[in-house]
Amino acid sequence: MTEFENLSGMLPSKVRQLIREGKWRKPTSGLSNGYTQANLVILPQKYAYDFLLFCQRNPRPCPLLEVLDTGDAIVKLMADHADIRTEIPKYRIYKHGVLTDEVTDIKRMWREDFVSFLIGCSFSFEQALLENDVPVRQIEEQCNVPMYRTNIPCRSAGVFKGPMVVSMRPMTERQAIRAIQVTSRFPSVHGAPVHFGDPAKIGVSDLSHPDFGDAVTIHDYEIPVFWACGVTPQAAVMASRPEIAITHAPGHMFITDRKDTAFSIL
Numbered sequence: 001m002t003e004f005e006n007l008s009g010m011l012p013s014k015v016r017q018l019i020r021e022g023k024w025r026k027p028t029s030g031l032s033n034g035y036t037q038a039n040l041v042i043l044p045q046k047y048a049y050d051f052l053l054f055c056q057r058n059p060r061p062c063p064l065l066e067v068l069d070t071g072d073a074i075v076k077l078m079a080d081h082a083d084i085r086t087e088i089p090k091y092r093i094y095k096h097g098v099l100t101d102e103v104t105d106i107k108r109m110w111r112e113d114f115v116s117f118l119i120g121c122s123f124s125f126e127q128a129l130l131e132n133d134v135p136v137r138q139i140e141e142q143c144n145v146p147m148y149r150t151n152i153p154c155r156s157a158g159v160f161k162g163p164m165v166v167s168m169r170p171m172t173e174r175q176a177i178r179a180i181q182v183t184s185r186f187p188s189v190h191g192a193p194v195h196f197g198d199p200a201k202i203g204v205s206d207l208s209h210p211d212f213g214d215a216v217t218i219h220d221y222e223i224p225v226f227w228a229c230g231v232t233p234q235a236a237v238m239a240s241r242p243e244i245a246i247t248h249a250p251g252h253m254f255i256t257d258r259k260d261t262a263f264s265i266l
Contacts, residue, residue, distance in 0.1 A: 027213075040088060042084075044115075045114070065078055082254075093245075146216055165231040166204075172221060
């Protein structure tokens with residue numbers, strides 16, 4: 001059994017411990033199968049209301065799972081008192097919209113005015129796809145999911161604006177129909193695809209060069225299927241330029257203690 005296969009069946013608390021101890025710094029797709037994963041955005045309190053409104057107005061790419069109290073770094077609803085500062089494999093630091101650093105621990109830069117947002121992630125429905133014989137290519141190739149900026153505008157809110165970011169999974173047309181049926185049951189983690197087929201129609205010019213993540217194999221008989229993505233807030237941060245923002249590195253998620261089935265509507 002490979003290291004990846006071992007972590008795929010491991011409880012979230014154990015995976016988070018490995019992350020906290022610096023033993024896993026890779027993307028989290030396929031880890032702790034059956035448990036919900038989350039995107040992270042941390043902002044100073046003065047931006048928190050605008051960002052909350054941005055999420056409310058854009059629920060497909062930004063479905064909120066939990067918002068922590070100002071200055072609080074401990075997740076309570078989505079995990080059993082996990083420290084948001086140490087239990088994600090890799091964080092990104094943005095200053096005035098510019099990516100300045102990637103780190104593995106944000107304790108040293110924590111501020112008492114920080115507000116943390118956990119946002120639904122499409123990794124959470126991948127187990128359901130696999131159980132319905134729909135392939136997940138980045139799991140097969142053990143790499144990060146490809147993500148792309150689109151020409152689909154988000155609704156602005158206060159200082160926040162920007163384009164929707166999408167994740168892509170290639171599959172046959174028959175599999176795409178089943179994927180739509182399956183993922184429609186998970187609106188809290190992005191739900192059904194926002195587009196499939198010709199990527200140019202959503203402003204994506206080259207599938208082999210994603211804006212975030214890794215390119216994956218697309219066979220001649222497959223079509224690309226696109227879901228709204230929780231990296232959208234990072235595009236909004238880059239467009240809106242708050243003084244500081246901390247996010248997860250794309251694909252490096254917070255693994256919660258909540259089962260995927262808790263967010264299924266059927």
